[in-house]
Amino acid sequence: MTLPSTAREVHLASRPEGFPTPENFDLVEVPLPEIAEGRLLVRNLVMSVDPYMRGRMGLGKSYVAPYGIGEALTGGAVGEVVASEAPGFEVGDTVLHGLGWREYSAVDAAEATKVDPRTAPVGAYLGVLGMPGMTAYAGLLDVASFKEGDVVFVSGAAGAVGQVAGQVARLRGAARVIGSAGSDAKVKYLVDELGFDAAFNYKDGPVGELLHRAAPDGIDVYFDNVGGEHLEAAIDSATTFGRIALCGSIANYNTSTPTGPRNLGLAVGKRLTLRGFLVKDHEHLREQFVREVGGWIASDELRYQETVTEGIDRAPAAFIGMLRGENVGKALVTL
Numbered sequence: 001m002t003l004p005s006t007a008r009e010v011h012l013a014s015r016p017e018g019f020p021t022p023e024n025f026d027l028v029e030v031p032l033p034e035i036a037e038g039r040l041l042v043r044n045l046v047m048s049v050d051p052y053m054r055g056r057m058g059l060g061k062s063y064v065a066p067y068g069i070g071e072a073l074t075g076g077a078v079g080e081v082v083a084s085e086a087p088g089f090e091v092g093d094t095v096l097h098g099l100g101w102r103e104y105s106a107v108d109a110a111e112a113t114k115v116d117p118r119t120a121p122v123g124a125y126l127g128v129l130g131m132p133g134m135t136a137y138a139g140l141l142d143v144a145s146f147k148e149g150d151v152v153f154v155s156g157a158a159g160a161v162g163q164v165a166g167q168v169a170r171l172r173g174a175a176r177v178i179g180s181a182g183s184d185a186k187v188k189y190l191v192d193e194l195g196f197d198a199a200f201n202y203k204d205g206p207v208g209e210l211l212h213r214a215a216p217d218g219i220d221v222y223f224d225n226v227g228g229e230h231l232e233a234a235i236d237s238a239t240t241f242g243r244i245a246l247c248g249s250i251a252n253y254n255t256s257t258p259t260g261p262r263n264l265g266l267a268v269g270k271r272l273t274l275r276g277f278l279v280k281d282h283e284h285l286r287e288q289f290v291r292e293v294g295g296w297i298a299s300d301e302l303r304y305q306e307t308v309t310e311g312i313d314r315a316p317a318a319f320i321g322m323l324r325g326e327n328v329g330k331a332l333v334t335l
Helices: 052-056 122-126 131-143 162-171 184-193 207-214 228-237 266-270 279-298 312-323
Strands: 006-012 025-031 039-048 077-084 094-097 104-108 151-154 176-181 198-201 219-224 238-246 273-276 306-310 330-334
Touching: 006 312, 025 312, 039 094, 039 122, 077 104, 077 122, 094 104, 094 122, 122 330, 131 162, 131 219, 131 238, 131 279, 151 162, 162 176, 162 219, 162 279, 176 184, 176 207, 184 198, 198 207, 207 228, 219 228, 228 238, 228 266, 238 266, 306 312, 312 330
Parallel strands: 151 176, 151 219, 176 198, 219 238, 238 273, 306 330
Antiparallel strands: 006 025, 039 077, 039 104, 039 330, 077 094
């Protein structure tokens, strides 16, 4: 194939204050990257937009370095190898890598993983079979020490991670699975499509009251994607020796005045475990995750949705929409 001489990529133009706006991003045309020994040139087909990226747009303390102003953003992507200077990779291979937000990426072969588009749609490797799915699986089983018969509450349950976490709990034998979401349509999706036992729209009232109605006898496990009021409600509803997996705090990502649980003292008497985690620390579960979740997808026991936006020029809008909860399931951009 004939390659272009230039390609587009999305740069961070300025650091957001509050919710990001289109003005925080620039779409820039750059020369097509050249590749050296051990690297691949990849034409990206689909890329991921994820909540964690919001933290990298600021300068606050984090587990990963911030994006640089005037530099291309990065994120998960799947693409086709169009040139290779690395043994084991050939033109035409489909690979997963971390240099999205650009049409063409020069990728270190050591940072690329072959995937099979015949086994699953390429977007699935960024969602249900990728980092979000693995996050849900590890967070529930490893971090929250889920066991059969637990009552499980998942916040942000219609998102990329939440939709998997709730279904894994159900399929692993939870006594009851409860989810929260930000619209009545998402609540219906959780119950009717994903098999949650109960779900509520957190905009309908105080989260603590809504959770108590859904789980009057309390919860054993809370998978936290939201933080803030949700975390406070979960601590209040937690049973003795309850476990909380702290995955994300999207309620605080776009505010200069973050809120935390005012009732943390209850964790002492209840002997709760609250544990933050990063998915990269749980690679020992990778093969088990692919085997078990892949099997559930193949048998239609685990379902998922994606919200797909077309065009790299619309990636900033997709990202902003994801932060505002406009997506159902994994938010993706096709190129």
